[in-house]
Amino acid sequence: MGINVIIGYTLMFIGAFFFLLSAIGLLRLPDLYTRMQAATKSTTLGAISSIIGIGLMKEDILIKSIILATFIILTAPISGSALIRAGYKVKSPMTDKTVVDKFKEKEGE
Amino acid sequence: MIFYISALLIIGIGIYALIIKKNLIKIIIGLDLIETGINLLIVSIGYVNGKTAPIFSKDVMNASLMVDPVPQALTLTSIVIGASELALAAAFVVLLYRKYGTLDIRKIRSLRW
Amino acid sequence: MIRKIVYGVFILIIIAAIAIFMSNYKFGVDKMDVGKYYLDNTVPQTGAANVVTSVTLFYRGFDTLGEVTVLFTAALGVAVLYFMGENKRKQKLQESNFVTKIGTRVVFPFILLTGAYIFMHGHLTPGGGFQGGALIATGFLLLYLAYEETSIDRKKFYLVEGLGGLTYVIIGLLGFFMKGSFLANVLPNGTLFDLLSGGIMLPIYIGVGLKVGSELSNIIDDLMCEVKCEEAGGEE
């Protein structure tokens, strides 16, 4: 049981845990914007840690998994923000508990 | 056996949409479903139980442990042909909407079949 | 209404007939005849590691030539149908947000790189000309979504499209003139698993990858122009 295998398994476990967290987040959070935030968290953190974990366990696909991880880091947040912005444009309802709406202020002046 | 049944089911759904639906976009979706169903049928015909993908690599060198490559080659062709057909069909739908202003077949005289 | 029921019954009969026909060709049973030949002597004859690519390109290369023509015809068909003459005027689109703009500028080269990687390694790893070309086309699609003033230079894309198709046909003709039969393998097979193996497959898939990439970008450019520019002047 080499050291990298142990690290690999722990990383994959963390990844799985993040997926679980975001699944719960998707269910419980009230409106689009918070739920979207949970979804992007799962794709970025969960996926990256499990991929790096697999990369650590098998040496010859380590480079590929690192490239894959950087790709996910690049694309996932962008699509998340684009989705949320589209949601805002379509005027999807915000929960009553929202405190501040930076976008309207910027839009307002 | 589930793969054959589901492939035929998807083709059935596609043909059902083609016949029943009145909306042009739904008809195009029906055609796309038929193509997807056929692709699933072709690949599942080529599958052999307990064999791996037909790509030689350092740890897979034994040719007798591989799935049939020919249906996969046919599916590659069929996917691209399906996509280009439907790109043309979508172009026709947009032009029809521009000329007739509606997506409903019943209003476009000769399309009522 | 009756016609629809007739068609419905007719189609259901076909599906039931196919199901019955398939019942005596069980799932997962080895039905290979020609497939076994391809599996056994892909490596000696073509030197490619990916058997599917060797079947699509070398043994059944004529099919893929037809498929390249199908995509070529579809691109021409869409261009003919969306042809609006010269009187096009650009319509003002929504300003897309800042994050997508910067993100696209970062990601776009990566997408092209991955697309090129996929069609360069068609004969080693899964993937090939069509998948790589489609990826490149998604890169251009991303460009269109982020910057609405993008418009690709159709002349250059037609040039790349034509050259891609021509490499395929010329390599085939080389096979014809040197070895007597179209698409015969004229280049050395090289050793397994390294980039320059696979004889004629590498140059063909480079040509096909560039061709599919530029062709699908042409189709996307027609579609995006459909969205952006209304036809000036009234309809007839």
Place this chain on the structure above:
Amino acid sequence: MNIYILIFSYLLLVLTIILSILAIHVKDLLAAVIFMGGGSLLVSLVFLLLQAPDVAMSEAAIGAALTMAIYIVAVKKTEREDNDD
């Protein structure tokens, strides 16, 4: 095909069929197109389980990405609501 992959492929196929039925029946055309794209993405996963990686990539790259883009543009140019019978 060991048991886990078989169960996973059953799940995927049932999901694909549900998505295709939804793609037909939902009123909003854009939602129908997105269901269609989702369905073809799941089918490309099924191709992976059927040991066909080339086809999976091709179905994902061409079937899900580009066909959906073409349909979305078609829906944007026409109307979104399907005022059916």
Place this chain on the structure above:
Amino acid sequence: MVNLANPTLLVVIPLFFAFLSIIISPFLKKLIKFVPLIVSALNLVVIYFIGVKVLYGSIVLGTTAGLNPPYVIILAVDKLNFIIVLMVNVLGFLISFYNIFYMKEEPTDKFHILFTLLIMASSWISITGDLFNVFVAFEVLSLSSFGLVGYMRSKDSIEAGFKYVVQGILAGSLLLIGVVLIYAQTGTLNMAHIATKLDYVGSLEKLVPYVLIFFGLAVEGALFPLNSWLPDAHPAAPSGISAMLSGIVTTTAIYAIIRVTVTVFNYSAFIPYLFIIALLTLFFGEIAAFFQKDLKRMLAYSTIGQTGLFVLAFSVGTQASISASVAQMVNHSFSKAVLFLVAGIMIEAQGSRNIDDLKGFGRVNILTSILFVFAALSLIGVPPFFGFFTKLAILQTLLDFPGFLGYLSFALVLFAAIIEGVYFYRVFKILFEKSDKNFQAENPWLVISPFILVLILVILSSRPMSVLNFTNDIANQLIQRTIYLTSVLGGLK
């Protein structure tokens, strides 16, 4: 000199020029309208070399990838598809000459490239010896004709085009399922190899793939249940294209059905159903043509009728009947192409497609109307023309179809001939009536192609017996399918 008698060149030359012309299209837009002409001319040269070999009874093979047939796609040219390929390229050459002067609408360079691809696809379907290759060539054919039918972008051409697109895609899917089921059954895709394997399979078991392939091809071949798109699509296309569609594309689809039925499936069990379908196609085609007011729609319906006629002749199944059906196929292609080309000239001269507006057209443009009359008479089968001998041969063979159906079909064919005579006579009468309407003289360049086609018809009419002997050899070679199987597979069983 590399032997030019290789059928693969028939597909590669058009493709080479098509890709070349897409490169030069932004710069030398004017040159592209000559590309289809050059392509069909070069194809005719290759066909001449192939023809020299085929006429001595040997089957010319074109292998790809340098290996022997069952593992590689092969193109096989025997006497039957030599005639079809010859007709495709002769008509392609003359119609592309016609198109150079006829096409004015905007993206003409793309039009001519699509037309080159249409010629390539028709000749590809007729020479390929691989079942999946038939599907790919069928797709190239239908896609290029979708683009060409919808080319005018007018209201009715887009409507007809969409109807054609949906039925074309459905046909392609049916054909694909059929081909795949055959692959599941036999494991190979080469027609000859499949034929040898299918001989051991019971006729009921190979019914499903056959029916699927038949209906897939029947949509393009204008047979009865699936041809509702044809009367709209053919007239909506520019006239050069409707001539190509009616003259050649339907014929290649019917050829594909013949090749699949006789060589691959060796299917005598299906012949009676084919007989009934052909009878229905003939009947409905002719009746509908009788009531048409629009000239091109009338010609489209008569295409359906004529296709029904020569499929009827084929489905009798004897060698004499197949030779009669091939002769009628040749006669119909040439005369229908002339009719559509002349119809294009007439419509361009006076604007509307309605027959009644043609009053007195004959008095002004005498030559065009005479060409129209010649072609129509040959189509109907009036004695001095080639059509008479082919129809006579068909009627003789119909008599020996057993039982009541034979007499019924004999009566029906005669009845159909009479109807054809009536509705063509009606057009003649209107053409040569006295009327004050002055038409602009027809563009002389446009008349050359139909004139040459009518010349070909006249040559055929002058020596009908030798033509019928040649079609007899064709039928003979087709019926003994073992010649095809052994020569393609090189004796490999």
